[in-house]
Amino acid sequence: xxxxxxxxxxxxxxxxxxxxxxxxxxxxxxxxxxxxxxxxxxxxxxxxxxxxxxxxxxxxxxxxxxxxxxxxxxxxxxxxxxxxxxxxxxxxxxxxxxxxxxxxxxxxxxxxxxxxxxxxxxxxxxxxxxxxxxxxxxxxxxxxxxxxxxxxxxxxxxxxxxxxxxxxxxxxxxxxxxxxxxxxxxxxxxxxxxxxxxxxxxxxxxxxxxxxxxxxxxxxxxxxxxxxxxxxxxxxxxxxxxxxxxxxxxxxxxxxxxxxxxxxxxxxxxxxxxxxxxxxxxxxxxxxxxxxxxxxxxxxxxxxxxxxxxxxxxxxxxxxxxxxxxxxxxxxxxxxxxxxxxxxxxxxxxxxxxxxxxxxxxxxxxxxxxxxxxxxxxxxxxxxxxxxxxxxxxxxxxxxxxxxxxxxxxxxxxxxxxxxxxxxxxxxxxxxxxxxxxxxxxxxxxxxxxxxxxxxxxxxxx
Numbered sequence: 001x002x003x004x005x006x007x008x009x010x011x012x013x014x015x016x017x018x019x020x021x022x023x024x025x026x027x028x029x030x031x032x033x034x035x036x037x038x039x040x041x042x043x044x045x046x047x048x049x050x051x052x053x054x055x056x057x058x059x060x061x062x063x064x065x066x067x068x069x070x071x072x073x074x075x076x077x078x079x080x081x082x083x084x085x086x087x088x089x090x091x092x093x094x095x096x097x098x099x100x101x102x103x104x105x106x107x108x109x110x111x112x113x114x115x116x117x118x119x120x121x122x123x124x125x126x127x128x129x130x131x132x133x134x135x136x137x138x139x140x141x142x143x144x145x146x147x148x149x150x151x152x153x154x155x156x157x158x159x160x161x162x163x164x165x166x167x168x169x170x171x172x173x174x175x176x177x178x179x180x181x182x183x184x185x186x187x188x189x190x191x192x193x194x195x196x197x198x199x200x201x202x203x204x205x206x207x208x209x210x211x212x213x214x215x216x217x218x219x220x221x222x223x224x225x226x227x228x229x230x231x232x233x234x235x236x237x238x239x240x241x242x243x244x245x246x247x248x249x250x251x252x253x254x255x256x257x258x259x260x261x262x263x264x265x266x267x268x269x270x271x272x273x274x275x276x277x278x279x280x281x282x283x284x285x286x287x288x289x290x291x292x293x294x295x296x297x298x299x300x301x302x303x304x305x306x307x308x309x310x311x312x313x314x315x316x317x318x319x320x321x322x323x324x325x326x327x328x329x330x331x332x333x334x335x336x337x338x339x340x341x342x343x344x345x346x347x348x349x350x351x352x353x354x355x356x357x358x359x360x361x362x363x364x365x366x367x368x369x370x371x372x373x374x375x376x377x378x379x380x381x382x383x384x385x386x387x388x389x390x391x392x393x394x395x396x397x398x399x400x401x402x403x404x405x406x407x408x409x410x411x412x413x414x415x416x417x418x419x420x421x422x423x424x425x426x427x428x429x430x431x432x433x434x435x436x437x438x439x440x441x442x443x444x445x446x447x448x449x450x451x452x453x454x455x456x457x458x459x460x461x462x
Contacts, residue, residue, distance in 0.1 A: 010123055013039070015107040016115035017100050018090070027095030029103045031112060032084045032120055037076060039110045040089045043103070044074055052078040060091060062106055069106070070099045084120055085127025125443065132443025133162040133400075140397055147271035148221045148384060152395045160393035161400075162442055164211070168204050169438040172431055175200060179428045191424070198418055201431075205411040208404055211394050217386060218395035220306065224266060224273035225383045228301055230328075231311035232321040236340040239366035240311060241265070241278040244376070270380035277301060302328060307379065308335035310359060315344030318352055326356035336378065337361040343368050396441075403437045410434035 013033025019026070031039065041047065044058040059071045073092040082088040093099050108114065116122075118139070125135045137156045144150035175197065181189035229237045245267045263278040279298045302308065308329055312322060329335065337353060339346070342363040353361070362378070364371030386392060396404065414430040439445025 010126060013112040014115035014119055014123075015104055015112040016120070017104060018120075019095065019100075021097045021100070022095065023097075024095035027093050027097075027100045029091040029093065029100055029107070030115075030120060031089040031091075031107055032082070032086050032115075032123060033112065034087060035111050036087045036089045039107055039112060040074065040076060042110050043069075043091075043106055047074065050074070050076050052076055052081065060093065060103060060106075062102075063110060069102045070094055080127065080129075083129065084123040085129045086123060131159070131162045133165075133441065134159070135443070136397055136400070145222070145224070146268050146273040149273075151271075152218060152221060152392050155392040156395060158393060160391075161211075161396070164207070164394070165438050165442045166444070168207060169435055169442065169444065171200070172204065172435050172438070176428055176431050176435065179424050179431070183424050183428070194418060198415060201411055201415055201418075205408060205415070208408045208411070210389075211396070212401065212404055212408065214390045214394055215396055215401050217390045220383055221272060221395075224275045225379065226304060226306045227274055227276045227309060227379065228305035228307070229276060229278045229309045229311060230298060230302075231325060232313075232319065235311045235313040236366045237278050237311050238263075240309075240338070240340065240364070240372075241276055243366050243369055243372055244276060269376050270384050272380065272384040274379065277305070299328065302330070302333070306334065306383070308333055308359075309338050309375075310335060310357065311338045311340050312348055312353065313341055314339035314346050314348045314363060315341040317347050318349055322353075323356060329357065331358070334382070335359045336375065338375070339363045340366055342370055400441050403440045407434045407437040410437065 011034065013031060013035045015029065015031040018028040018030040021027075037050075040050070042063045043060050044056075045061065047056055047058050050056060053075070056074045057071065058074050060069045060074075061067060062069060070093045072094065075090040075092070077083070077088040077090075079086040079088070091103050093103060104114070121130075121135050121138055124130050125132060134157055137153050140153040140156070141150055144153055175192070178189060178192055182191040229241060231237050241263070245265050264275060266273055266275045268274075279301065310325060310329065312318070335357075337357055337359040339348060339361055343365040346363075350361070362371060362375055364375060366372070410430055410433045414427055414434070417427050417430060436445050
């Protein structure tokens, strides 16, 4: 998008409420654009002169009848030294939805228009105040579900991902230029040595592949760890769940099979999100259709689980039902064998259990709250601590990951074309596609449609 197009589309002044609607101490109305300062003077006539980045206490009035709307703190930011790169004004009012709507209405009547979702941040991007990676990081921070998600998003603000993407993209552009130069001016521009070209492209492919390999950790943090609790009836699955989440989320009785369907709830542990799923007790069916449906659901949940907690009654001998459960757990699945009811004398045979599963075992008592801290620490250590090959600065969102996957695939096609002896113009075309996809990550090669999709995720005042 050219700078002329940006000016044509974003020359007007916009206004929006930047804080959540509701009764509170402070609510902020944000305005950005060329006539922001003029509108400010109309709404706050007592402010004859105003210095940038200085807080003023003033009365906000309606421009037609001078009725007092509110009194609050007024801030003016002169472009380009502002969030959007334009002149900006913030009215910090009392957070009453009626007051905020009245202030917005006055701004609209004096020449502003209502901001679109994400338009303030979009203007910041257009005016070069931030690259697209940082702009998307703003929305990721807003929507972070836990502390680690927020920290990962903040890490991305340091620009390392943007620098790496632009570095790879610049290298590929130079290769495309030389390939096309050798096609158009063969006497002046020498053709690239095939071995050198392959080495350079393989190096870029490995860099992209390395970044993509890290994204499983990012997905775990953003979406949470799915922890499936399973076992035969009446072994304490629901009691364990209630202890972990700190409330009576599941019904607990001495009657086997109380939980007929699964119960799901999320809890923050170690700053990360864990989605615990308490399943129906697994036992030989007595022809109960509802119970049979529950068992089929369990098998589907096993496939989606990141980790399984197999609960066994440590105070009772093992049964065939315990052995049946072992057959339902895939061997490659991560999990723990939880010997519940450790407050009782152990009667479960550890040797037999070891032959059924390779899961490490932990002894707990949901009834008297023993050993649960050890279980939580195990989960946190394994899932929330970054591995040695993970760099938090390179964590991506879904859109960025797809662009990188497309770029990785494009490089693979280009390498195959080179080895197959295809024409240089085809190789150049494939590399241009890779350059485009990397540009969609950095913001150097974007369509209006892509931009609309990105910034539509924002709230109006951001």
